[in-house]
Amino acid sequence: MSDILYERPADKVARIVLNRVDTRNAQSMSFLYELNDAFDRAAQDDDVSVIILAANGPHFSAGHDLREEDRIGVITEHDRVGTWCGFACDGAQSQMAVEKEMYIGLSERWRNLPKPTIAAVQGKVIAGGLMLVWPCDLVIASDDAQFQDNTASMGVAGVEFFNHPFEVGVRKAKEMLFTSDFLSAEEARELGMVNRVVPRDELADSALALASRIAQKPLFALRLAKESVNAAQDNQGRVNAMQTAFAYHQLTHSHNQQVHGMLIDPSFMTATFGARS
Numbered sequence: 001m002s003d004i005l006y007e008r009p010a011d012k013v014a015r016i017v018l019n020r021v022d023t024r025n026a027q028s029m030s031f032l033y034e035l036n037d038a039f040d041r042a043a044q045d046d047d048v049s050v051i052i053l054a055a056n057g058p059h060f061s062a063g064h065d066l067r068e069e070d071r072i073g074v075i076t077e078h079d080r081v082g083t084w085c086g087f088a089c090d091g092a093q094s095q096m097a098v099e100k101e102m103y104i105g106l107s108e109r110w111r112n113l114p115k116p117t118i119a120a121v122q123g124k125v126i127a128g129g130l131m132l133v134w135p136c137d138l139v140i141a142s143d144d145a146q147f148q149d150n151t152a153s154m155g156v157a158g159v160e161f162f163n164h165p166f167e168v169g170v171r172k173a174k175e176m177l178f179t180s181d182f183l184s185a186e187e188a189r190e191l192g193m194v195n196r197v198v199p200r201d202e203l204a205d206s207a208l209a210l211a212s213r214i215a216q217k218p219l220f221a222l223r224l225a226k227e228s229v230n231a232a233q234d235n236q237g238r239v240n241a242m243q244t245a246f247a248y249h250q251l252t253h254s255h256n257q258q259v260h261g262m263l264i265d266p267s268f269m270t271a272t273f274g275a276r277s
Helices: 029-043 071-076 092-111 127-133 164-168 170-179 185-191 200-215 219-235 238-260 266-276
Strands: 004-010 013-018 050-055 117-121 124-126 138-142 146-148 196-198
Touching: 004 029, 004 200, 013 029, 013 200, 029 050, 029 071, 029 092, 050 200, 071 092, 092 127, 092 238, 117 127, 117 200, 124 127, 127 146, 138 185, 138 200, 146 185, 164 170, 164 185, 185 196, 196 200, 219 238
Parallel strands: 013 050, 050 117, 117 138, 124 146, 138 196
Antiparallel strands: 004 013
16 A cells, blocks of 8 residues: 555554655545555454554645545445445535545544544644544644644535534634634644644654553453543534534535536635646
8 A cells, every 4th residue: 555554663553654745645535545444454453452643744634635536436446434325426416425435434434443543643734634633532743733624715614524613612613614724733732632742753752652551451441431432522412513514514515516616616726726737
C-alpha cells in the first residue's frame, strides 16, 4: 500500500501512516479504502492493543481530494463497508450514497473500532482531515498543528462527520464554521479537542510512549471503557445531531448543483485552484 504505511513500532502497538505526501495527504477514494484496510488489519490482530494514526510530510491532511474523478468507479472496485447502494443513480441519490459510504460511513466505523486509537497530528488539518482525527480516541498534536473546517466557504454546511459541538463546544463550533478560521494546537487543547501538545520533533515519540503505556492494560477492559464513553456521548444526542447535519450537508450539495452546476460554490475552486488551472 503506497499511500498508507503499516508499521509495528512497539509491542502491542500498530502505527498507520498517511503517505500521500505530494498532495499533503489529500484523500482520494482509494486512499480512504487503503486506510480502512489498515485499520481492519490492526483491529483484527490479537497482538495489537493500541493503534496510532500518523502522517508523513509537513501536514497531516489537506482534506478531500477535490480534483478526483471517477469516484463511483473506485467504489465499485472495492468491497463496500456499508449497505448503501445507488452510487450511479441520477440526482442527489448518487451523491448521498457515495458520502454515506466513503465519509460519514468510514469515520463512524473508525470511531467504533474495538481498540484505543491515537491521532498524532502535525501541520494543517483541513475539513476532511478532521474526519480522520475526530474518530480517534486521543489526539496528540505538534505545536505547529492547525485545525480548520472551511466548508462554509465552499457553500457547504460543515464536513460530513459533524462532530464540532462535541469537540470544541457549541459557541466555538459556530465560530469555527462561520469564519473558516484555523484553531491552533494550544487552543484546541484548551477546548478539549486535543489531549496533549508537544514540540514537532517529539510528536512520534510522545505518541508511541502513550500508546505503549496504554497497551499494557488488559485489552478487554480498554474496549469496554471505550464503548462506555462512546455510549455516553451518543446519549447526549450525537447520533441525531450527526444525521441532521449530514442531511443539511446533502441539501447544500444539491443547492449548489442546481445553482452553480457543481457540488460546491465555484468561487472556492477558483480561489483555490485558479492560479494553477
